[in-house]
Amino acid sequence: xxxxxxxxxxxxAMAPCGMDRxxxxxxxxxLKQQYRDDAAAALVTLQAQASLGEGxxxxxxxxxxxxxxxxxxxxGGDGLSLCSGDMLLQALAACAGVTLQAVATSxxxxxxxxxxxxxxDLDFRGTLAVSREAPxxxxxxxxxxILDTSATTEQLDTLLRLTERYCVVYQTLAGxxxxxxxxxxxxxxx
Numbered sequence: 001x002x003x004x005x006x007x008x009x010x011x012x013a014m015a016p017c018g019m020d021r022x023x024x025x026x027x028x029x030x031l032k033q034q035y036r037d038d039a040a041a042a043l044v045t046l047q048a049q050a051s052l053g054e055g056x057x058x059x060x061x062x063x064x065x066x067x068x069x070x071x072x073x074x075x076g077g078d079g080l081s082l083c084s085g086d087m088l089l090q091a092l093a094a095c096a097g098v099t100l101q102a103v104a105t106s107x108x109x110x111x112x113x114x115x116x117x118x119x120x121d122l123d124f125r126g127t128l129a130v131s132r133e134a135p136x137x138x139x140x141x142x143x144x145x146i147l148d149t150s151a152t153t154e155q156l157d158t159l160l161r162l163t164e165r166y167c168v169v170y171q172t173l174a175g176x177x178x179x180x181x182x183x184x185x186x187x188x189x190x
Contacts, residue, residue, distance in 0.1 A: 024105050057081050074124045085122060089141070093118040095169035096143060103162045109155045114147035141173065 019027075035042035050058045050069070056077075057070040070081025077083070093116050104111040120141040126134035145160065164170055 019105060021105055021108050024102065060087075072124075074122075075128055085120065085138070088138075089118045089120055092141065092143070092167075092169045092173065096145075096163060096167050099167040099170075100145065100159065100163045103159055103166065107155070107158065107162075109159055110150050112148040114145060114149070117144040117146065118142070143170075 048060060050060045053059050053068060055070070057068050060067045060069060067087070068081045069084050069087065071077030072083040072085060073079045096118070097116050100114075100116070101111065103109070118141065120138040122138055123134040125131040126136040145163075147156070149156070151159065164174075
């Protein structure tokens with residue numbers, strides 16, 4: 001499995017996220033109460049911005065670093081830039097990892113470490129307009145959780161079910177959100 005599509009949960013004596021159940025509750029309980037009292041407070045708009053780059057590339061500010069995305073080698077890219085499809089899988093791996101750790105911490109499910117592997121199948125005939133029958137986008141995405149744990153089968157089933165239920169990226173992909181696009185122009189002084 002390529003390393004760029006794997007989330008490593010790390011190892012440690014405490015929960016992998018570095019906190020115990022009481023610490024997590026101390027952080028989240030006031031927020032939960034605020035959202036119960038004022039549902040509008042829970043609505044947050046996240047933003048991302050990309051700038052067109054040299055050749056066929058695009059730079060995305062991640063908050064921690066600048067990521068340069070470009071064409072996948074299967075579509076003519078040189079492999080030096082990140083592929084947005086890989087970035088989607090990475091976002092899913094990261095979100096699933098964080099959610100899994102939060103659920104395990106909240107339910108006191110023992111978790112020492114682990115890895116989340118995410119892989120997705122693409123037929124590039126679709127995105128290259130070779131075949132109208134070939135879909136543009138992933139046909140299938142698979143997650144595999146490899147966990148260092150002494151949890152019971154029942155606990156692991158609950159952990160997986162709740163991770164899927166509360167992982168923002170997983171639920172976004174599963175639910176097909178409403179999408180919209182528009183264009184604007186800027187005047188360029190000559």
